[in-house]
Amino acid sequence: MRYLRRDEDIEKAIAHLAGATILWLDTEVADWNTPNPRLSLIQATANPDDRTGEDAYILDVLDKPRLTDRFIQSIMVNPEIEKVFHNSGYDLKFLGRQVACNVTCTLKLANKIPLPILGTGDRKLKTLALKVCQLSSIDTESQISDWGKRPLSPQQLEYAKMDAVYLAQVHRHLLSLLNPKPTTPDNGSMSPPIPQKHNSFSVTKVRVAFECPRLFYLGHRKGGMMMFIPLGSISRIGVDFHDLADRCLKVIHQEPPFQSLFTPEADTLNLEDLAPQMQKLCYELVFYPHLQTALQSNPDKVQALYQIWQGLQRLIRRWTELLIRNRHYCTAQQVIPKTLIDCRTDLQHEFTLPDGSQQRVRGRFDGLVYDLERDRFCILEYKTYISPDPSAQLAQAALYSYMLREELRREKLEVPVDSAVYSVIPEWHELTFSWQDLENNLHRLIPYKLQQMRQWIAWEPPQPNPPPPTAQPNLLCPMCPQQEICQTYFGSSPVVEVQPTSPALEVPPVVEVQPTSPALEVPPVVEVQPTSPALEVPPVVEVQPTSPPLETPPVVKVQPTPPPLETLPVVEVQPPPDADRIGQDLVTLLESFKIQVHYLGTIVGPAFIRVKLKPQLGFKVSSVLKLSDDLQVQLGIASAPLIAPQPGYVSIDLPRSDRQIAYFNRYIQTENTSPTQPPQIAIGVDLDGKLIQANLADPNTCHFLVGGTTGSGKSEFLRSVLLSLLYRHSPQQLEIALVDPKRVTFPEFEDIPWLYAPIVKESDRAIALMYDLVEEMENRYRRFEISKCSDLASYNAKHSPLPRIICIFDEYADFMAEKDTRTELEQSIKRLGAMARAAGIHLIVATQRPEAGIVTPIIRSNLPGRVALRTASEADSKIILGGSQTQAAYLLGKGDLLYQVGSQLQRLQSLFAPEIDFPG
Numbered sequence: 001m002r003y004l005r006r007d008e009d010i011e012k013a014i015a016h017l018a019g020a021t022i023l024w025l026d027t028e029v030a031d032w033n034t035p036n037p038r039l040s041l042i043q044a045t046a047n048p049d050d051r052t053g054e055d056a057y058i059l060d061v062l063d064k065p066r067l068t069d070r071f072i073q074s075i076m077v078n079p080e081i082e083k084v085f086h087n088s089g090y091d092l093k094f095l096g097r098q099v100a101c102n103v104t105c106t107l108k109l110a111n112k113i114p115l116p117i118l119g120t121g122d123r124k125l126k127t128l129a130l131k132v133c134q135l136s137s138i139d140t141e142s143q144i145s146d147w148g149k150r151p152l153s154p155q156q157l158e159y160a161k162m163d164a165v166y167l168a169q170v171h172r173h174l175l176s177l178l179n180p181k182p183t184t185p186d187n188g189s190m191s192p193p194i195p196q197k198h199n200s201f202s203v204t205k206v207r208v209a210f211e212c213p214r215l216f217y218l219g220h221r222k223g224g225m226m227m228f229i230p231l232g233s234i235s236r237i238g239v240d241f242h243d244l245a246d247r248c249l250k251v252i253h254q255e256p257p258f259q260s261l262f263t264p265e266a267d268t269l270n271l272e273d274l275a276p277q278m279q280k281l282c283y284e285l286v287f288y289p290h291l292q293t294a295l296q297s298n299p300d301k302v303q304a305l306y307q308i309w310q311g312l313q314r315l316i317r318r319w320t321e322l323l324i325r326n327r328h329y330c331t332a333q334q335v336i337p338k339t340l341i342d343c344r345t346d347l348q349h350e351f352t353l354p355d356g357s358q359q360r361v362r363g364r365f366d367g368l369v370y371d372l373e374r375d376r377f378c379i380l381e382y383k384t385y386i387s388p389d390p391s392a393q394l395a396q397a398a399l400y401s402y403m404l405r406e407e408l409r410r411e412k413l414e415v416p417v418d419s420a421v422y423s424v425i426p427e428w429h430e431l432t433f434s435w436q437d438l439e440n441n442l443h444r445l446i447p448y449k450l451q452q453m454r455q456w457i458a459w460e461p462p463q464p465n466p467p468p469p470t471a472q473p474n475l476l477c478p479m480c481p482q483q484e485i486c487q488t489y490f491g492s493s494p495v496v497e498v499q500p501t502s503p504a505l506e507v508p509p510v511v512e513v514q515p516t517s518p519a520l521e522v523p524p525v526v527e528v529q530p531t532s533p534a535l536e537v538p539p540v541v542e543v544q545p546t547s548p549p550l551e552t553p554p555v556v557k558v559q560p561t562p563p564p565l566e567t568l569p570v571v572e573v574q575p576p577p578d579a580d581r582i583g584q585d586l587v588t589l590l591e592s593f594k595i596q597v598h599y600l601g602t603i604v605g606p607a608f609i610r611v612k613l614k615p616q617l618g619f620k621v622s623s624v625l626k627l628s629d630d631l632q633v634q635l636g637i638a639s640a641p642l643i644a645p646q647p648g649y650v651s652i653d654l655p656r657s658d659r660q661i662a663y664f665n666r667y668i669q670t671e672n673t674s675p676t677q678p679p680q681i682a683i684g685v686d687l688d689g690k691l692i693q694a695n696l697a698d699p700n701t702c703h704f705l706v707g708g709t710t711g712s713g714k715s716e717f718l719r720s721v722l723l724s725l726l727y728r729h730s731p732q733q734l735e736i737a738l739v740d741p742k743r744v745t746f747p748e749f750e751d752i753p754w755l756y757a758p759i760v761k762e763s764d765r766a767i768a769l770m771y772d773l774v775e776e777m778e779n780r781y782r783r784f785e786i787s788k789c790s791d792l793a794s795y796n797a798k799h800s801p802l803p804r805i806i807c808i809f810d811e812y813a814d815f816m817a818e819k820d821t822r823t824e825l826e827q828s829i830k831r832l833g834a835m836a837r838a839a840g841i842h843l844i845v846a847t848q849r850p851e852a853g854i855v856t857p858i859i860r861s862n863l864p865g866r867v868a869l870r871t872a873s874e875a876d877s878k879i880i881l882g883g884s885q886t887q888a889a890y891l892l893g894k895g896d897l898l899y900q901v902g903s904q905l906q907r908l909q910s911l912f913a914p915e916i917d918f919p920g
């Protein structure tokens with residue numbers, strides 16, 4: 001082990017390490033649990049065969065930012081060196097998160113392998129090292145030791161060194177599990193070679209690299225738009241079109257009238273009859289509602305909407321044609337699911353490049369259809385403009401088809417996958433590419449292109465050989481979104497002599513433009529009719545007397561505002577017959593303690609009777625407050641009654657012997673809430689039987705912290721909150737992310753269509769989910785910026801609505817024990833808590849153990865909404881509710897809760913849904 005402290009030794013080591021192609025790295029951080037953590041050590045090894053740490057380096061960089069920066073500049077930004085961390089999220093915070101490239105996370109690799117195959121209970125580095133690699137001597141105490149003191153102890157140095165060693169071993173082992181390779185007789189027990197990996201490229205980036213290497217470079221290295229939009233195209237039409245096409249596909253799958261259209265015998269089905277009927281249904285169910293909202297917010301969109309509807313009609317007609325063809329080979333029930341495959345899954349594939357390294361490509365295609373006659377899939381790409389470079393689109397479609405085909409092969413399915421590019425606007429134009437063409441021409445060229453792309457992104461000015469300009473400068477430069485930046489960056493003349501790429505890399509001219517068949521002509525069924533003079537080209541479909549939505553021109557309707565709290569259902573609570581007697585008895589009991597009070601009556605809630613008493617003059621309120629324990633004993637009740645001063649009286653809450661249940665379905669029925677309506681969650685029923693809700697769009701209640709000990713009813717509370725959302729919002733309006741480490745809170749919700757991602761049950765996936773949400777938030781902010789909108793509500797009023805995303809995170813304390821996950825979780829909660837409300841992303845975070853070490857100040861200050869169910873102690877109650885609020889420790893359990901509204905606490909009974917009925 002080389003433990004280096006002197007600057008010149010560290011510099012030499014960095015120069016030496018910069019010559020490696022792969023490094024296994026870890027860091028240790030001093031003061032990690034404070035607001036100012038300091039990088040203490042960087043551990044590195046370049047030798048995966050070193051099981052003792054002999055070759056490992058420990059660079060002592062405590063308070064040496066210059067050396068850390070040197071490490072970042074020499075190693076972290078170098079795309080030729082693969083940097084392997086277990087969970088890079090935390091380390092990169094200190095090692096150039098914004099600039100680091102070619103980083104691999106072993107945690108992400110481990111996430112792909114089911115735990116039973118790993119043979120461990122979790123995917124932490126130490127667990128993997130111990131169980132998977134049979135490494136011993138794992139000292140976990142040093143992890144939390146003080147990395148800021150000097151000198152470091154021999155145990156700390158040993159621990160630091162071994163971290164890099166474990167990492168290399170675990171990495172190698174995971175790769176061998178992921179890419180099993182036969183061991184050849186002559187390499188004996190040697191592990192398989194470790195292929196080099198690089199950051200992934202999206203399929204879109206590959207397309208852009210075909211179109212213009214410089215735009216690809218700028219987009220990849222510096223961000224910004226990467227799409228050539230032909231002049232005269234209406235901006236943002238593509239986003240809206242894709243969204244509406246998805247929604248049409250969904251209703252075609254879900255709504256029975258579509259299936260009924262295919263009930264007659266296949267031979268009697270006629271495209272000219274069916275296509276208009278399909279279009280009409282899609283118009284009524286999807287486009288017309290969209291039109292109303294879109295025009296209401298922006299009447300100038302009429303031209304774009306008109307074009308979108310024209311494009312959708314063409315697409316629906318094409319789908320209908322495929323459905324009619326397939327109907328010959330299956331029943332009316334089967335034809336829609338078998339033809340229009342409703343899955344837009346992400347694809348990814350590791351390509352092996354000519355230099356032997358690996359490159360991952362990811363992407364999501366627009367559509368997938370199946371041809372039952374020819375027994376093959378076809379990937380669809382929708383374009384809302386005529387492509388400036390069809391060969392680049394061919395590359396994109398070919399990549400998808402190749403990646404899907406490989407995925408199917410992994411499932412042992414040998415099915416060819418064709419590709420088609422459907423240009424829907426300004427007129428129908430279809431390019432199809434058969435699997436054979438793709439197989440023979442393009443697929444073999446993709447690896448060369450990927451290798452070239454890697455070389456391009458490694459370039460830095462003023463090095464020689466920058467990425468070459470586009471081969472079509474006259475065509476593409478005028479429509480380039482980064483034209484000016486490109487000229488400044490690469491030199492003023494866009495028409496640079498084209499640096500030839502190797503002939504093997506040229507896209508073959510196999511683009512087969514199929515003439516539009518007569519059957520694909522745009523049907524003349526839907527006509528444009530002028531309505532009000534304000535709408536120049538209103539997208540109104542020809543009036544048909546039978547269809548109510550089509551009869552009405554697209555009059556802009558004001559969306560209903562959310563119902564005020566007063567109008568929410570009030571369900572009468574059945575009072576016990578003897579409430580008054582109980583109140584009077586309490587007065588007598590207090591007199592026995594020499595406290596004189598006036599009896600002001602009772603209010604009866606579902607779980608308790610609130611007795612209102614006013615101390616007589618001369619008697620202190622505090623003398624009543626401190627009687628809690630005595631009353632418990634004298635009244636023989638399970639827990640001490642909650643006593644609180646109220647305006648004009650003191651309330652003493654006594655549990656009801658005939659406690660009532662606030663059943664969910666007595667308070668909430670299915671509602672169709674408009675996308676612009678703020679989301680409300682049901683908190684509980686108050687003493688008047690009124691359902692109290694919280695508005696997630698309100699900054700005071702946009703994110704929640706929920707605490708409650710076992711048996712407090714926390715799980716039931718979370719389930720009722722979730723159901724209250726599902727009952728009001730469609731899956732198009734709302735996506736739900738669920739984290740359920742106990743695996744018992746949300747079992748019935750595994751397959752609901754609202755899910756943002758499969759329910760997360762493991763800590764590493766929980767962190768990944770939080771990262772995804774942060775990324776989604778940032779994407780949304782970028783969209784808002786482009787559309788000049790300040791938040792989700794204003795964006796949704798102008799565009800195809802983005803769904804709200806609500807993450808319900810149960811038992812997050814389970815993730816707070818480990819330093820890495822704890823910090824990452826805290827940081828994600830901090831970022832989301834501070835910014836996500838405007839982006840329509842909300843957190844509801846719950847814990848059974850609201851202790852100071854779990855509900856840290858960062859978490860507390862970023863989750864403004866608070867609900868406390870019964871806590872295990874007064875201290876826990878204070879942590880959830882803040883200040884000196886100890887009352888949650890005296891709640892009755894089973895859904896009895898305190899909801900903090902401003903400085904007030906409301907005692908409510910949470911809704912209970914013993915059976916989960918999903919909204920119909």
Ligand SMILES: Nc1ncnc2c1ncn2[C@@H]1O[C@H](COP(=O)(O)OP(=O)(O)OP(=O)(O)O)[C@@H](O)[C@H]1O
Nearest residue numbers: 661709710711712713714715716894895910911912
């Ligand atoms: N709102 C409610 N109304 C009536 N009964 C409830 C309510 N909430 C919970 N209960 C009852 O209390 C029991 C425990 O509730 P729940 O499972 O939600 O507790 P928990 O706080 O999540 O505790 P644990 O972690 O032990 O599961 C439930 O099985 C149910 O019988």
